[in-house]
Each structure stands twice: as structure tokens, then as C-alpha cells.
Amino acid sequence: MLVLGIESSCDETGLALYDTERGLLAHALHSQIEMHSEYGGVVPELASRDHIRRTLPLIQKVLNDAKLALSDIDGIAYTQGPGLSGALLVGTCIAESLAFTLNVPTIGVHHLEGHLLAPLLEENPPQFPFVALLVSGGHTQLMKVTDIGEYELLGDTLDDAAGEAFDKTAKLLGLGYPGGPAVSKVANQGKKGRFKLPRPMLNSGDLNFSFSGLKTAVLTLANQALANETDSDLQTKADIAYEFQEAVTEILTTKCMSALRETGLDNLIVSGGVGANKRLREQLNFATKRKLCHVHYPRLEFCTDNGAMIAFAGAQRLKALEENKLNHSFTVRPRWDLAELQKPQ
Numbered sequence: 547m548l549v550l551g552i553e554s555s556c557d558e559t560g561l562a563l564y565d566t567e568r569g570l571l572a573h574a575l576h577s578q579i580e581m582h583s584e585y586g587g588v589v590p591e592l593a594s595r596d597h598i599r600r601t602l603p604l605i606q607k608v609l610n611d612a613k614l615a616l617s618d619i620d621g622i623a624y625t626q627g628p629g630l631s632g633a634l635l636v637g638t639c640i641a642e643s644l645a646f647t648l649n650v651p652t653i654g655v656h657h658l659e660g661h662l663l664a665p666l667l668e669e670n671p672p673q674f675p676f677v678a679l680l681v682s683g684g685h686t687q688l689m690k691v692t693d694i695g696e697y698e699l700l701g702d703t704l705d706d707a708a709g710e711a712f713d714k715t716a717k718l719l720g721l722g723y724p725g726g727p728a729v730s731k732v733a734n735q736g737k738k739g740r741f742k743l744p745r746p747m748l749n750s751g752d753l754n755f756s757f758s759g760l761k762t763a764v765l766t767l768a769n770q771a772l773a774n775e776t777d778s779d780l781q782t783k784a785d786i787a788y789e790f791q792e793a794v795t796e797i798l799t800t801k802c803m804s805a806l807r808e809t810g811l812d813n814l815i816v817s818g819g820v821g822a823n824k825r826l827r828e829q830l831n832f833a834t835k836r837k838l839c840h841v842h843y844p845r846l847e848f849c850t851d852n853g854a855m856i857a858f859a860g861a862q863r864l865k866a867l868e869e870n871k872l873n874h875s876f877t878v879r880p881r882w883d884l885a886e887l888q889k890p891q
């Protein structure tokens with residue numbers, strides 16, 4: 547079954563073709579980062595307009611790359627939510643209209659399920675069950691995953707998400723948008739031990755997280771350390787970024803190891819934008835190896851938003867559905883709790 551995947555929930559237009567027999571055949575992405583960067587964050591109206599401009603040419607591109615035609619498509623998967631309503635509506639509307647003309651079924655995919663399953667696109671994917679750390683711009687969750695659609699929430703953030711903390715720290719330090727890669731790049735120049743930031747909830751005894759206190763601690767530290775503009779500003783920012791990244795990655799790693807211990811499982815998958823963080827990967831690789839566990843990541847480009855994860859998640863659900871959706875009326879779900887998902891039947 548050949549599935550076209552369309553991702554348009556935020557600031558990336560992602561398209562992909564996934565075949566249930568042959569795997570991922572093609573994928574293409576247009577990032578709007580440059581367009582939004584002058585505003586310091588995503589402007590929803592501009593995002594929607596750009597998805598409109600990009601989606602059809604990108605569909606043509608993936609078809610050309612895979613040497614396939616529209617008529618080869620057996621089903622269409624699109625991000626139905628959560629995300630920006632206008633942006634979601636663009637992908638949804640194109641998916642449903644195209645499916646109507648091709649007379650193929652559609653499936654609305656939960657964006658986070660897309661992220662969650664992205665590591666399964668790689669070679670030697672883990673078997674169910676496994677523990678999943680989902681670290682995106684809006685979510686920091688630990689889950690026990692027993693099957694597609696069977697997600698038991700083990701821990702969640704009580705306030706900010708880890709990605710959000712990276713974004714806010716970048717803003718505070720004047721490092722630009724998106725914050726994760728910017729903080730990480732500057733942190734590479736940082737010196738160990740100059741500053742000390744707290745590790746909130748590290749020893750809370752549960753699997754929950756809290757990052758808003760850390761953000762406030764960065765604000766206080768930055769205000770003190772950068773009070774007078776001097777030549778050493780850049781180094782100071784790098785030292786703060788270094789310690790911030792150490793704090794976040796230590797918390798995430800510790801909680802992942804606790805989740806593996808508590809569930810008795812030995813496979814961990816990491817997904818979402820923060821999963822691209824090099825230091826997080828170093829720490830997780832080290833910690834899991836020590837405990838004879840395995841950690842699986844998506845390739846770097848599939849940590850952040852992309853069409854491949856939507857095509858893949860959609861294909862798993864379309865394949866399992868007894869009755870495929872051929873009625874092409876639609877709605878999007880800008881707010882959508884992952885816990886509402888059920889196993890396809």
C-alpha cells in the first residue's frame with residue numbers, strides 16, 4: 547500500500563511516500579524558519595499561506611523522486627492535529643480533495659504519534675513494547691508503548707516543555723530562533739563548571755518534569771552575569787548555554803533510565819525536535835549502554851517535523867482499518883490529547 551503523507555501543523559511543509567512493502571520511497575521538506583526568524587517565532591497566518599504555496603509542488607517532487615504517478619497512491623495520511631488551525635487546514639484540505647479525486651482513503655494522523663513512531667523508520671527498529679521519550683517544542687512526555695495506539699503516559703511536564711525551555715533560553719541570551727540548535731551550537735564553546743543551574747525534579751521520585759524554574763534561573767543568571775556589556779559577553783553566554791544544556795540533558799537522561807527500570811523494559815526510543823540534541827544523545831547512549839539497554843533515535847532530519855513520520859504512522863493505521871474512510875468531509879483538531887488515541891480496529 548502506497549501512502550502519501552502530508553505534514554503542515556506548524557512551520558514545516560513535509561511530504562513523503564511510504565510503501566508498506568518497500569518502506570520509505572521519497573520525502574521532501576520546506577522549512578519556514580527563515581521566513582519566521584525576523585519575527586522571533588512562528589507567525590500563524592504566514593505559516594498557512596506558505597503551506598498553500600509549497601504543498602502541491604512538494605507532492606510533485608516526491609512523486610518524481612520515487613518515479614511514481616498520482617494514480618499509484620493508495621491512501622493519504624495528513625496531520626489532523628495538534629497544531630495551528632490554519633496550517634492544519636491547508637494540509638487537511640489538500641489531502642481530502644486529492645483523495646476525493648483519486649477515490650482513495652484518508653487518515654488524519656496525530657502529530658505526536660508521528661513523532662513517536664519516527665524511530666521505527668530506521669534500520670533494526672525495536673519491537674514493542676518500549677519506553678518512549680517524546681521531546682518536542684510543546685511536549686515532554688515519557689510513555690510505555692505496547693502497540694500502535696497503545697500509549698501509557700508514565701510522566702509529563704508540569705509546566706514548560708524541554709524544547710520550550712531551549713527556545714526561551716535562546717531568546718533570553720539573544721541567540722535567535724529556533725532555540726534548540728542555537729543554544730546547542732553556542733554551548734559547544736562553553737566552559738564546564740563556571741556556572742551552576744538547578745536540576746528541577748531530578749529526584750522527585752516520579753517520572754514528571756518541570757522546566758519553568760530552570761528558565762527563571764537562566765534569566766536571573768543572565769541578568770547578573772551579563773549586567774555590563776563587555777567583550778566577554780559571548781563567552782558568558784556560551785558558558786550559560788553549556789550549563790543549561792547540561793541541566794536539561796541530565797534531567798531527561800535520569801528520568802529515561804528510571805522509566806526503563808520501573809517498567810522492566812530494555813528498549814528506549816527518543817523522538818521530537820530535542821531528540822536531535824547531540825549532548826542528549828551522548829548522555830543517553832552512555833547511560834543505556836551501562837545498563838545493557840538500547841536506545842533508538844530517528845535520523846536527525848526526522849527528529850523535527852517531517853512528512854515521513856506522518857506517512858509511516860498513517861500507513862500503520864490505514865493498513866489496520868477494516869473500513870477505510872472514503873467520505874471526504876473533514877475537521878482538524880488544533881488541541882488533541884495523545885491519550886485519546888486507541889488501537890486501530
Ligand code: KG4
Nearest residue numbers: 682683684709725726727819820823850851
Ligand atoms: O518536534 P519539533 O520539530 O516540533 C514540535 O512538534 O514541537 O520540535 C521543535 C523543538 C523546538 O523547541 C526546538 O528548539 C527543539 O525542538 N530543537 C532542539 C534541537 N533541535 C530542535 N532542542 C535542542 N537541541 C537541538 N539540536
Ligand code: ZN
Nearest residue numbers: 661682850851
Ligand atoms: Zn513536531
